[in-house]
Amino acid sequence: MNFISHRKSLAIFSIILLLFSSIIHADGRIALRGNNGAVASSSLIASEVGIQVLQEGGNAVDAAIATAFAMAVTHPTAGNIGGGGFLIYHGADGEITAFDFREKAPLTSTKDMYLDEEGNVKSNSIGAENHFSIKAVGVPGTVAGLALAHKRLGTKKWGDLVSPSIQLAKEGIPITWKLHDDFNSPRRKAWFGEYPSSVKKFYKGDGAEYMAGDTWVQDDLAKTLQRIKDHGKDGFYKGETAELIANFMADNGGLITLEDLEKYEAIERDPIVNDYRGHTIVSMPPPSSGGIILSEMLNILEGFDLTKIGHNSAQYLHILTESMRRAYADRANYLGDPDFNEDMPIKKLMSKEHAADLRNSINMNLKSESDPARFAQLYESEETTHFSVVDKDGNMVSLTYTLEFGYGSHIVVKDAGFLLNNEMGDFNAVPGLTNLSGRIGTTPNQIRPEQRMLSSMTPTIVAKNGIPLFATGTPGGKTIINTTMQTILNVIDHGMTIAESIEAPRIHHQWLPDVTSFERRGISPDTRKIYESYGHKIRERNSIGSAMGVYRDPETGVISGAADSRAEDGGVAVY
Numbered sequence: 001m002n003f004i005s006h007r008k009s010l011a012i013f014s015i016i017l018l019l020f021s022s023i024i025h026a027d028g029r030i031a032l033r034g035n036n037g038a039v040a041s042s043s044l045i046a047s048e049v050g051i052q053v054l055q056e057g058g059n060a061v062d063a064a065i066a067t068a069f070a071m072a073v074t075h076p077t078a079g080n081i082g083g084g085g086f087l088i089y090h091g092a093d094g095e096i097t098a099f100d101f102r103e104k105a106p107l108t109s110t111k112d113m114y115l116d117e118e119g120n121v122k123s124n125s126i127g128a129e130n131h132f133s134i135k136a137v138g139v140p141g142t143v144a145g146l147a148l149a150h151k152r153l154g155t156k157k158w159g160d161l162v163s164p165s166i167q168l169a170k171e172g173i174p175i176t177w178k179l180h181d182d183f184n185s186p187r188r189k190a191w192f193g194e195y196p197s198s199v200k201k202f203y204k205g206d207g208a209e210y211m212a213g214d215t216w217v218q219d220d221l222a223k224t225l226q227r228i229k230d231h232g233k234d235g236f237y238k239g240e241t242a243e244l245i246a247n248f249m250a251d252n253g254g255l256i257t258l259e260d261l262e263k264y265e266a267i268e269r270d271p272i273v274n275d276y277r278g279h280t281i282v283s284m285p286p287p288s289s290g291g292i293i294l295s296e297m298l299n300i301l302e303g304f305d306l307t308k309i310g311h312n313s314a315q316y317l318h319i320l321t322e323s324m325r326r327a328y329a330d331r332a333n334y335l336g337d338p339d340f341n342e343d344m345p346i347k348k349l350m351s352k353e354h355a356a357d358l359r360n361s362i363n364m365n366l367k368s369e370s371d372p373a374r375f376a377q378l379y380e381s382e383e384t385t386h387f388s389v390v391d392k393d394g395n396m397v398s399l400t401y402t403l404e405f406g407y408g409s410h411i412v413v414k415d416a417g418f419l420l421n422n423e424m425g426d427f428n429a430v431p432g433l434t435n436l437s438g439r440i441g442t443t444p445n446q447i448r449p450e451q452r453m454l455s456s457m458t459p460t461i462v463a464k465n466g467i468p469l470f471a472t473g474t475p476g477g478k479t480i481i482n483t484t485m486q487t488i489l490n491v492i493d494h495g496m497t498i499a500e501s502i503e504a505p506r507i508h509h510q511w512l513p514d515v516t517s518f519e520r521r522g523i524s525p526d527t528r529k530i531y532e533s534y535g536h537k538i539r540e541r542n543s544i545g546s547a548m549g550v551y552r553d554p555e556t557g558v559i560s561g562a563a564d565s566r567a568e569d570g571g572v573a574v575y
Contacts, residue, residue, distance in 0.1 A: 101145020
């Protein structure tokens with residue numbers, strides 16, 4: 001193999017013949033360049049698997065499928081076959097499409113299933129049942145989504161795309177410091193300890209901790225992946241794997257049945273398409289809120305000369321905040337699963353006229369109030385993962401998928417070796433109750449059997465003149481949309497490279513709570529002081545999001561890939 005990889009960990013994968021140490025620049029990670037393809041993800045090993053597929057003649061979709069399965073082995077906090085997500089595709093020929101494989105509520109779900117007699121969310125020994133119980137597990141969609149994308153756009157044999165992940169699970173991967181710290185945090189130990197099947201996966205046979213540098217073998221997961229290789233989608237939703245899931249659910253009080261699994265279908269949808277300063281923004285439609293809210297914010301911002309105002313100046317950050325505030329209020333009010341909410345005003349939310357009205361309501365020297373009579377936001381875990389792919393022809397894939405919390409429900413299916421999600425927590429658990437504490441009870445995202453829960457995942461591809469230019473996306477819960485937006489602004493309005501756009505300091509505001517998150521480093525004290533003089537409240541955070549991007553120069557064809565240095569085990573591979 002002949003490729004260049006960008007890495008931070010000491011991970012070594014047996015099929016990799018040549019690796020170079022990471023190159024760190026004072027201003028962040030340098031984009032790596034090649035002529036034939038790039039994969040940027042939160043797992044260097046997975047990125048290398050994707051590049052191998054491209055080198056063997058696969059296209060961007062093939063590489064994305066192989067990368068996704070590999071991350072189920074190497075990045076268990078969010079890489080998965082027991083969760084769900086979204087994929088955006090933009091072909092070099094102009095074809096665009098979106099694949100929705102978001103999890104679904106089981107058939108026996110009800111809108112008040114988590115409430116006690118007083119109307120409060122029930123709790124157990126580790127937390128609220130809509131987040132911390134086996135009843136928080138939605139019907140997984142990842143395998144169905146990858147299978148549908150392969151059927152529509154893949155070129156290589158399905159088995160060839162699953163095989164690398166089987167090899168990784170069988171032969172084992174090195175325990176990085178990130179994995180070590182994740183597995184052995186007191187809170188996570190307690191959660192894993194609720195289920196013997198979880199203890200079996202994340203600790204040694206004698207119960208001892210895995211240490212950094214140890215080899216982590218996942219035999220049960222390898223067997224599950226082998227069934228998926230042999231039988232495609234049916235290798236997960238029917239047969240032995242489906243029976244393992246259904247029996248485990250029945251034995252432990254879960255809701256998912258064989259009927260739930262057999263009925264699950266991924267959906268190909270029309271992407272959200274919007275224009276911004278001569279660029280075409282292609283992003284995910286509902287049940288993702290990402291594409292609509294991203295477009296709404298960009299429409300508002302299009303009326304300002306952001307270049308002149310200056311990147312991350314106080315005035316600039318104020319304008320971004322006020323745009324975020326207004327768009328996130330609309331998110332709460334209107335958006336949900338389109339198959340259950342046919343009257344969502346998508347056209348209005350994305351209109352330039354609506355954006356102009358919102359823009360005109362912004363006071364340039366004073367923050368707006370997040371009116372308590374409007375809508376608050378549910379907590380949405382930030383432990384998602386994203387990767388971006390471009391092939392030699394310029395086809396691009398942007399894929400985001402998740403288990404919801406880091407490590408999802410923390411529940412591993414006995415003898416199947418994979419984690420289950422806790423995505424039911426993304427529904428509005430208390431119908432009709434919306435308050436400042438973060439409850440939201442609006443109708444579009446209430447629990448209904450087979451409904452997909454609202455998400456913030458925002459896989460996005462930016463094109464110009466019909467040709468895909470760059471792909472980006474990020475984990476981060478509700479911060480996802482804002483991180484993706486700032487990355488796009490950094491490239492289009494501020495002329496940054498894909499690496500610079502990803503490394504730049506970020507902020508986040510989501511309507512309620514009425515506070516702006518600032519990354520701890522990168523924005524000067526003077527700027528913060530001026531920003532606060534407009535009335536804003538600031539909360540410091542170590543980091544916001546972890547973007548992954550690929551870029552193809554439309555004139556030269558040179559490809560660049562960048563993995564956010566905020567992702568400890570992340571990396572980009574190019575060739």
